[in-house]
Amino acid sequence: MIKIQSIGIIHSPHKELKNMPIQPKGAAGIEGKIIVDKEYAEGLKDLDGFSHIFLIYHFHKTFRTELIVTPFMDDTERGVFSTRTPMRPNHIGISIVELLKVEKNIITVSGIDILDGTPLLDIKPYIENFDHQDNCKTGWMKGSAEDVKNRRSDERFV
Numbered sequence: 001m002i003k004i005q006s007i008g009i010i011h012s013p014h015k016e017l018k019n020m021p022i023q024p025k026g027a028a029g030i031e032g033k034i035i036v037d038k039e040y041a042e043g044l045k046d047l048d049g050f051s052h053i054f055l056i057y058h059f060h061k062t063f064r065t066e067l068i069v070t071p072f073m074d075d076t077e078r079g080v081f082s083t084r085t086p087m088r089p090n091h092i093g094i095s096i097v098e099l100l101k102v103e104k105n106i107i108t109v110s111g112i113d114i115l116d117g118t119p120l121l122d123i124k125p126y127i128e129n130f131d132h133q134d135n136c137k138t139g140w141m142k143g144s145a146e147d148v149k150n151r152r153s154d155e156r157f158v
Contacts, residue, residue, distance in 0.1 A: 008036035010119075014112075052126035053107075055114065057092070064087050071084070
């Protein structure tokens, strides 16, 4: 049996699902705080040496699962696993954010595109030598970085 539990709560200025940035690139400069449960605070040792971290979290306000969706950056229906929709079978999200500081069990980040009150499942450091990939293909996604930056969520996944 798989056991996954929250290790903390993500706080952000995003109080409603509608009109949120759809990716961290659209949340540049937006700060948030992650409150890690005190029982896990020791695990934050040495995290402050990294510039960016992965936040893995539970889409706690998503209750539907759809295998075919129309993503924010397209008008064509796509398979859920070729998108970043929250309507996944396990409702798990991932964002890469800039790490600003770690103080005891509180992490301050920038570039947060996550709904306030979202349960945090895990944190992993972004390590360029592990994570950066050259010659990437983006499949159906043709939007520019500027398109992603300016796009906001709408009612389709609420």
